[in-house]
Amino acid sequence: MQARMQREDELEAPAGPHSLVGASVSKGERAWGEAVASTREKSPASFDQWFSGVQFDGLTDGVLSLRARDEFVRQWVEDHFLPTMTEQLREQTGLSIQVRWSIDVALERPVANRPVPFAPVRPRSLSVRPAAPGEELPSGVHPVAPEAGRLAAAAPPVEGLNPKNTFANFVVGPSNQLAHAAAMAAAGGGGRRHNPLFICGGTGLGKTHLVHALAHRIREEHPAARIVYLSAERFVNEFVQALQDQRMNDFRARYRERCDVLLVDDIHFLAGKTQTQEEFFHAFNALHQASRQIVVTSDKYPQQLDKMEERLVSRFQWGMVADIQAPELETRVAIVRKKAQLEHIELADEVCLFVAQMVRSNVRELEGTLIRLAAKASLLGHPIDLAFARTEIAATTTARPTEASVEDIQRVVCHHFKLRSTDLLSKDRHKSIAFARHVAMYLCKQRLKCSFPELGRAFGNRDHTTVISGVRKIEHLRSSDPEVRAHIEALERKLGAAD
Ligand code: ADP
Numbered sequence: 001m002q003a004r005m006q007r008e009d010e011l012e013a014p015a016g017p018h019s020l021v022g023a024s025v026s027k028g029e030r031a032w033g034e035a036v037a038s039t040r041e042k043s044p045a046s047f048d049q050w051f052s053g054v055q056f057d058g059l060t061d062g063v064l065s066l067r068a069r070d071e072f073v074r075q076w077v078e079d080h081f082l083p084t085m086t087e088q089l090r091e092q093t094g095l096s097i098q099v100r101w102s103i104d105v106a107l108e109r110p111v112a113n114r115p116v117p118f119a120p121v122r123p124r125s126l127s128v129r130p131a132a133p134g135e136e137l138p139s140g141v142h143p144v145a146p147e148a149g150r151l152a153a154a155a156p157p158v159e160g161l162n163p164k165n166t167f168a169n170f171v172v173g174p175s176n177q178l179a180h181a182a183a184m185a186a187a188g189g190g191g192r193r194h195n196p197l198f199i200c201g202g203t204g205l206g207k208t209h210l211v212h213a214l215a216h217r218i219r220e221e222h223p224a225a226r227i228v229y230l231s232a233e234r235f236v237n238e239f240v241q242a243l244q245d246q247r248m249n250d251f252r253a254r255y256r257e258r259c260d261v262l263l264v265d266d267i268h269f270l271a272g273k274t275q276t277q278e279e280f281f282h283a284f285n286a287l288h289q290a291s292r293q294i295v296v297t298s299d300k301y302p303q304q305l306d307k308m309e310e311r312l313v314s315r316f317q318w319g320m321v322a323d324i325q326a327p328e329l330e331t332r333v334a335i336v337r338k339k340a341q342l343e344h345i346e347l348a349d350e351v352c353l354f355v356a357q358m359v360r361s362n363v364r365e366l367e368g369t370l371i372r373l374a375a376k377a378s379l380l381g382h383p384i385d386l387a388f389a390r391t392e393i394a395a396t397t398t399a400r401p402t403e404a405s406v407e408d409i410q411r412v413v414c415h416h417f418k419l420r421s422t423d424l425l426s427k428d429r430h431k432s433i434a435f436a437r438h439v440a441m442y443l444c445k446q447r448l449k450c451s452f453p454e455l456g457r458a459f460g461n462r463d464h465t466t467v468i469s470g471v472r473k474i475e476h477l478r479s480s481d482p483e484v485r486a487h488i489e490a491l492e493r494k495l496g497a498a499d
């Protein structure tokens with residue numbers, strides 16, 4: 001009974017089911033509250049999105065009990081949040097933490113977070129009357145669920161989508177996980193749906209892929225939803241054409257009324273086009289007011305968009321701004337593997353790794369390199385082995401293999417603290433060696449695009465949680481201890497400007 005009361009209190013708390021209310025908070029609850037607070041701080045939107053489907057049931061004797069709405073939420077939270085959180089709980093309680101999950105489909109999202117349904121405002125008559133034998137269906141209406149004798153109105157196909165750009169074909173890593181999660185949520189896949197969703201990032205990093213994936217997903221699950229997908233460039237062209245042909249009413253109706261989901265790619269293209277911006281602004285308002293999902297992509301953050309009306313920029317920030325960064329090595333390897341599999345290219349692991357190491361800038365280039373390699377190999381009838389890849393890639397890419405590496409940083413740190421080169425990788429837990437090791441981990445994390453597991457392996461096969469706590473320690477000491485700050489600044493000078 002007591003547990004049930006507490007759950008209700010918790011659900012009523014404004015900050016969601018993770019805030020701890022009431023005076024009688026146990027030690028475990030307090031530790032969990034602190035872990036939640038510090039993890040959430042780093043990425044509140046992503047955290048809230050996933051933890052809206054998780055319930056804390058207690059932390060006793062090192063056993064953390066959690067409930068998840070479904071297996072998908074459980075897996076995501078376990079992969080992306082728990083390593084840091086359990087490490088922090090371990091530090092706080094002095095106990096190693098075991099997580100005990102249960103699935104509870106009754107865990108509803110808080111009402112305020114429930115997504116707006118994709119509500120097509122199609123004439124209802126289209127979906128109620130079964131067609132008479134031989135009767136022609138109105139265009140765009142396809143019969144489904146014949147067992148119920150009903151017709152469901154399917155919206156016309158969405159133009160311009162690449163069928164390969166699905167969620168299943170998208171590799172998720174730290175560089176794109178927020179944008180991926182937000183796109184899944186926008187497609188109705190759980191978590192809080194933000195409106196608008198603004199996906200930004202450099203070229204070739206997967207923005208268009210995610211938007212296509214989102215459109216495919218909505219189409220599968222809500223065939224009647226009218227999805228409009230287009231590039232901002234096409235929006236401009238259509239607008240100009242409509243003006244010329246005096247068809248503005250039709251143009252407006254298409255974007256303001258006959259649309260349940262509006263997806264506009266490369267919105268930065270509207271820069272300087274004030275009249276089109278004005279038109280887009282009105283479409284945005286009409287859709288937003290009607291709770292229709294809007295997703296835009298851009299190569300810049302909203303506030304960096306040049307020559308864009310302030311009122312549009314501010315609207316872009318109303319919902320969620322999710323950025324995509326260049327992928328780190330592990331993600332690049334997974335992408336090469338996935339692409340090879342999709343294109344039926346046989347590729348040894350060492351070649352995957354080599355390609356991923358050599359091409360760092362963006363995924364499009366990574367993909368291009370793989371396709372070129374496969375084409376050349378097939379032309380010459382040569383297997384794609386490491387030697388072949390080396391020669392071909394050296395001839396065609398502008399990769400910079402000389403960029404600072406983990407080893408460079410380790411070397412500079414060893415020299416600075418007068419340690420042997422093997423000390424950082426050893427099991428030696430002597431205070432001064434451990435400190436230098438943590439500093440090296442911290443510098444690697446700051447300067448290289450390495451993930452925690454990658455760093456763990458590079459530091460004598462340590463667990464990624466050890467790296468996380470090492471990096472965190474130095475972050476803390478850097479701001480609280482002048483001596484540590486001086487060491488780090490000296491090391492930074494030795495290493496030169498970060499790229
Ligand atoms: P952007 O729109 O950001 O310029 P795209 O979405 O066109 O980039 O992506 C470029 C290419 O890279 C596409 O072929 C896309 O499928 C692929 N790609 C990008 N990110 C990923 C990823 N995380 N997983 C799989 N493929 C990806």
Ligand code: MG
Nearest residue numbers: 207208209265
């Ligand atoms: Mg694109």
